[in-house]
Amino acid sequence: MGKRYLIGVDLGGTNIRVGIFREDNSILNVDSKKTNAFGRSSKEIISDISDMVLSVIEKTGVSKSDIQSVGIGAPGLIDGRTGVVKFSGNLDWADVAVVSDLEEKISMPVKLANDADCAVLAEAIAGAGKGYRNVCMLTLGTGIGGGLVSDGELLKSGPGSMELGHMVISICGKECTCGARGCFEAYASATALIRDAKAAATNDETSLLWRLCEGKIDNMNGEVPFVAAHKGDEVAKILIDSYISYLGTGIVNVINIFRPDIILLGGGISNQGDYLIEPLTRYVRKRVFAGERSYIAEIKKASLGDDAGLLGAALL
Numbered sequence: 001m002g003k004r005y006l007i008g009v010d011l012g013g014t015n016i017r018v019g020i021f022r023e024d025n026s027i028l029n030v031d032s033k034k035t036n037a038f039g040r041s042s043k044e045i046i047s048d049i050s051d052m053v054l055s056v057i058e059k060t061g062v063s064k065s066d067i068q069s070v071g072i073g074a075p076g077l078i079d080g081r082t083g084v085v086k087f088s089g090n091l092d093w094a095d096v097a098v099v100s101d102l103e104e105k106i107s108m109p110v111k112l113a114n115d116a117d118c119a120v121l122a123e124a125i126a127g128a129g130k131g132y133r134n135v136c137m138l139t140l141g142t143g144i145g146g147g148l149v150s151d152g153e154l155l156k157s158g159p160g161s162m163e164l165g166h167m168v169i170s171i172c173g174k175e176c177t178c179g180a181r182g183c184f185e186a187y188a189s190a191t192a193l194i195r196d197a198k199a200a201a202t203n204d205e206t207s208l209l210w211r212l213c214e215g216k217i218d219n220m221n222g223e224v225p226f227v228a229a230h231k232g233d234e235v236a237k238i239l240i241d242s243y244i245s246y247l248g249t250g251i252v253n254v255i256n257i258f259r260p261d262i263i264l265l266g267g268g269i270s271n272q273g274d275y276l277i278e279p280l281t282r283y284v285r286k287r288v289f290a291g292e293r294s295y296i297a298e299i300k301k302a303s304l305g306d307d308a309g310l311l312g313a314a315l316l
């Protein structure tokens with residue numbers, strides 16, 4: 001009989017989550033604790049992961065010999081082939097051989113991938129991308145994470161993962177956190193939308209965009225501009241149109257390069273549903289190479305939410 005369980009580790013800058021999954025991708029048990037990455041060595045954090053993996057196995061009463069493998073999803077520059085976290089600002093790690101260290105502790109095979117890759121893998125196999133051959137996912141958050149799954153396998157381009165958030169959409173454009181200028185995420189992440197919304201609201205205090213902040217610009221979030229635009233606020237409408245054009249431009253590039261069957265959007269902004277997806281789809285369909293003559297990927301909201309990273313790590 002085959003090995004029946006998979007373990008996923010979602011190693012984030014804030015929390016470590018460890019989940020044990022059945023063969024049908026349903027979750028059996030999950031454990032979570034704070035990462036506390038700063039001020040602690042990678043050895044201490046790997047010890048925590050090892051303790052959590054062993055305790056989740058013990059709690060569920062599953063035999064260790066029934067575990068197929070343990071997968072880790074981590075933020076940053078990852079070399080999945082050697083099992084090394086090359087660099088991660090969120091974890092304060094450089095050149096950490098997490099796979100060999102953890103394998104030694106738990107005596108089970110361990111795999112490693114970038115967290116955005118884990119999310120797209122889970123969505124392609126068990127989420128909104130199920131049934132499609134080539135699935136691309138973009139997570140609109142602090143930055144933009146992205147990846148592609150082709151025929152059930154992560155599309156890999158050598159060491160490291162795809163950095164769709166850092167494709168340049170404007171030469172000499174806005175500064176990005178990576179040090180370059182004009183990156184996709186400097187225009188189309190949630191952070192970028194909020195930055196531009198704050199500027200537009202401050203610039204016109206008669207706008208609904210400003211009034212919805214109730215006198216405090218820090219009340220601005222990724223939802224306020226959509227609410228204001230939907231209620232007809234001209235300032236918010238211009239802002240959202242501009243946001244859609246940047247997001248749409250990145251998506252047109254992704255479609256022209258990869259021709260995926262579907263593009264899934266994750267992160268808080270994707271909760272805007274049709275307010276986002278309808279104008280975005282119109283924008284993209286007009287601009288993709290060969291337009292309506294070609295097959296143009298559907299754009300849909302991802303469905304697994306925060307659990308995508310955990311399940312995707314298990315599916316590695």
Ligand SMILES: [Zn+2]
Nearest residue numbers: 166176178183
């Ligand atoms: Zn960048």
